Amino acid sequence: DSGVTQTPKHLITATGQRxxxxxxPRSGDxxxxxxxxxxxxxxxxxxxxxxxxxxAKGNILERFSAQQFPDLHxxxxxxxxxxxxxxxxxxxSSLSGSYGDEQFFGPGTRLTVL
Amino acid sequence: ILNVEQSPQSLHVxxxxxxxxxxxxxxxxxxxxxxxxxxxxKSPEALFVMTLNGDEKKKGRISATLNTKEGYSYLYIKGSQxxxxxxxxxxxxxxxxxxxxxxxxxxxxxxx
Numbered sequence: 663d664s665g666v667t668q669t670p671k672h673l674i675t676a677t678g679q680r681x682x683x684x685x686x687p688r689s690g691d692x693x694x695x696x697x698x699x700x701x702x703x704x705x706x707x708x709x710x711x712x713x714x715x716x717x718a719k720g721n722i723l724e725r726f727s728a729q730q731f732p733d734l735h736x737x738x739x740x741x742x743x744x745x746x747x748x749x750x751x752x753x754x755s756s757l758s759g760s761y762g763d764e765q766f767f768g769p770g771t772r773l774t775v776l
Numbered sequence: 777i778l779n780v781e782q783s784p785q786s787l788h789v790x791x792x793x794x795x796x797x798x799x800x801x802x803x804x805x806x807x808x809x810x811x812x813x814x815x816x817x818k819s820p821e822a823l824f825v826m827t828l829n830g831d832e833k834k835k836g837r838i839s840a841t842l843n844t845k846e847g848y849s850y851l852y853i854k855g856s857q858x859x860x861x862x863x864x865x866x867x868x869x870x871x872x873x874x875x876x877x878x879x880x881x882x883x884x885x886x887x888x
Binding site: 664704705706707710717718719720752754761762763764765766767768769770 | 807808810812818819820821822825827865867869874875876877878879880881
């Protein structure tokens, strides 16, 4: 158990809908990262937050947004969902925002868009 | 687009045998190289983070080396056991970059 929690574990929804994925980092970690794992692709970095502020942006679509709250939990919002958004979404956390820190991954949320 | 490649994509190892596989990454602007172990139906688990050329790290029967000048890292598993079966991911952190770029992974299956 990494100490990172993600809810829900599974999510099934329809095209055009909007969903929110939630992540709580390990106690003491200030940075949260979101990743997407599609069927035939490796882990793709979406976005990073550090202590409530956006730190870095990767291949995140405009239909997706995220935020980190004062209690350091983070939410990833996915809107106007398409079939291709079906994927495993991981949240990870690290102590600081440095890429020299190891990242601790949550169990993931599996999103299925029908 | 950064190119982080892992080879082979998969390998079968007999229990008790040792094995190794490679992560190749850009040799310029290096900041850090991560290795993760990812078991089926679980989430990636950090093995090592290496930041210095020539770094060697070890955890039990698993060890890793780093050559930043030529842009590669090796992961070694000594005396493979069935519980070592997993996908091993490397991730490259670029200096002044804003993300980790993951390789496609090496899937290891240890046969009893």
